[in-house]
Amino acid sequence: MKLYRPATVLVGVLFILLGGLTRLATPDHVYEKQNMEVVHGTIGEKLPYGDSSVTITRMKFAKTVLESGAGEDDEPIETDGVFVALEWDAVRGVTEPLSANPTLRADGGTIYRPLGVTESGLDFPDPGFAQIGAVVFEVNPSDLKGLTLRLDPAPLYNVLYVAIDVDLGIPSEDVAQRLVDGAAAQYVFGNREVRVA
Amino acid sequence: MESLDDVIDAMIAERVIHRHRRKWLIAIALVVVLALIVLATGGWKEKKGRTVPTLTAPVTVTSGKWEYNFTKAEIVQHPKKEYSPAEAELLVYFDLKNMDDEQDTSDSLDGRLLRLVPGDGKDLVESNGATCRGQIGWVVVFGLPPVSCVTEFDVPPDFTADMVEIGVLGERFESDQGFLGANEDPYWQQPEADAVVQIKPTVVVDNGEKK
Numbered sequence: 432m433k434l435y436r437p438a439t440v441l442v443g444v445l446f447i448l449l450g451g452l453t454r455l456a457t458p459d460h461v462y463e464k465q466n467m468e469v470v471h472g473t474i475g476e477k478l479p480y481g482d483s484s485v486t487i488t489r490m491k492f493a494k495t496v497l498e499s500g501a502g503e504d505d506e507p508i509e510t511d512g513v514f515v516a517l518e519w520d521a522v523r524g525v526t527e528p529l530s531a532n533p534t535l536r537a538d539g540g541t542i543y544r545p546l547g548v549t550e551s552g553l554d555f556p557d558p559g560f561a562q563i564g565a566v567v568f569e570v571n572p573s574d575l576k577g578l579t580l581r582l583d584p585a586p587l588y589n590v591l592y593v594a595i596d597v598d599l600g601i602p603s604e605d606v607a608q609r610l611v612d613g614a615a616a617q618y619v620f621g622n623r624e625v626r627v628a
Numbered sequence: 629m630e631s632l633d634d635v636i637d638a639m640i641a642e643r644v645i646h647r648h649r650r651k652w653l654i655a656i657a658l659v660v661v662l663a664l665i666v667l668a669t670g671g672w673k674e675k676k677g678r679t680v681p682t683l684t685a686p687v688t689v690t691s692g693k694w695e696y697n698f699t700k701a702e703i704v705q706h707p708k709k710e711y712s713p714a715e716a717e718l719l720v721y722f723d724l725k726n727m728d729d730e731q732d733t734s735d736s737l738d739g740r741l742l743r744l745v746p747g748d749g750k751d752l753v754e755s756n757g758a759t760c761r762g763q764i765g766w767v768v769v770f771g772l773p774p775v776s777c778v779t780e781f782d783v784p785p786d787f788t789a790d791m792v793e794i795g796v797l798g799e800r801f802e803s804d805q806g807f808l809g810a811n812e813d814p815y816w817q818q819p820e821a822d823a824v825v826q827i828k829p830t831v832v833v834d835n836g837e838k839k
Contacts, residue, residue: 571771
């Protein structure tokens with residue numbers, strides 16, 4: 432019996448051509464992370480994160496930060512830049528969401544990480560509940576244009592994961608300057624309240 | 629029944645094996661003795677001593693993505709009390725600036741990048757990172773002016789020194805080898821010794837009136 436009939440070879444060549452064609456058709460996707468889906472949104476918008484969801488409810492600029500449990504002796508935390516506090520409302524779905532790492536990105540290329548105090552962070556409550564809290568960033572006032580909150584899931588490479596991009600509505604340097612000038616004297620962390628979703 | 633040839637073969641083989649046995653034993657013994665001599669005289673490796681510059685505070689050191697400006701050091705002693713044993717720690721003060729122009733990312737200082745060099749061949753002591761503005765593990769923002777920080781080293785309660793030496797290690801912005809399947813994007817990794825800073829410490833006794 433002949434192992435490779437012309438038809439078999441033809442089908443093989445066709446498959447190779449098809450593979451090449453799909454690469455040509457979507458060149459952007461070849462090197463992109465195929466297993467990531469980015470949800471874009473704005474402040475006040477309920478954004479799905481798996482079967483949970485996150486809403487950024489409020490953005491506040493402040494010159495100092497005080498923890499909620501601070502006593503009379505505790506000094507507020509100061510900065511040479513400015514603090515941006517983002518208050519969130521996270522509704523937990525049934526399955527456990529991947530822990531979300533919040534970062535701020537600006538058009539100037541700076542990436543800001545959250546303030547290293549215990550209360551500054553974003554996490555999800557038990558299933559069936561919703562939680563409010565705040566995440567605070569120390570930022571450089573000269574790089575605020577196009578500030579975007581990014582919620583990156585902890586890297587797992589074998590699942591389709593969802594990242595969230597929240598546009599914080601700072602389209603220009605002037606707007607940024609206004610926000611910095613109008614920064615409150617102090618931001619006090621609220622309690623992490625949990626309610627039934 | 630074995631044939632005569634087999635028996636003769638076996639005899640010859642035995643002779644051959646035994647003929648040079650003593651020489652072999654002597655050669656092996658010589659190698660072992662040589663190895664012992666090398667070990668006893670301090671190993672094969674050449675001792676180089678310190679290969680990084682030794683600086684004296686106050687000094688500015690740029691190492692990896694951090695710029696340090698070392699100012700002072702304190703040995704804080706907590707004398708023995710009724711309910712607590714004597715303790716001491718070494719505090720080193722410095723201004724810290726984030727110089728990460730590769731990634732422009734804010735980050736906290738890794739405690740492994742500053743190490744106390746006790747001398748006399750003792751192990752280095754890792755720090756506890758940078759405590760700035762009263763917060764341990766402070767996240768230093770890229771693009772902001774230096775922030776004054778302090779780091780703490782655990783030292784024995786009777787620790788004294790005229791001069792403490794702090795080793796500064798800097799990470800390198802490198803990528804992993806890609807041919808084994810690792811991601812080739814570079815990142816800050818593999819800290820290497822960049823400098824040793826000598827600081828004259830002052831001794832502070834903490835009687836614990838207020839803590």
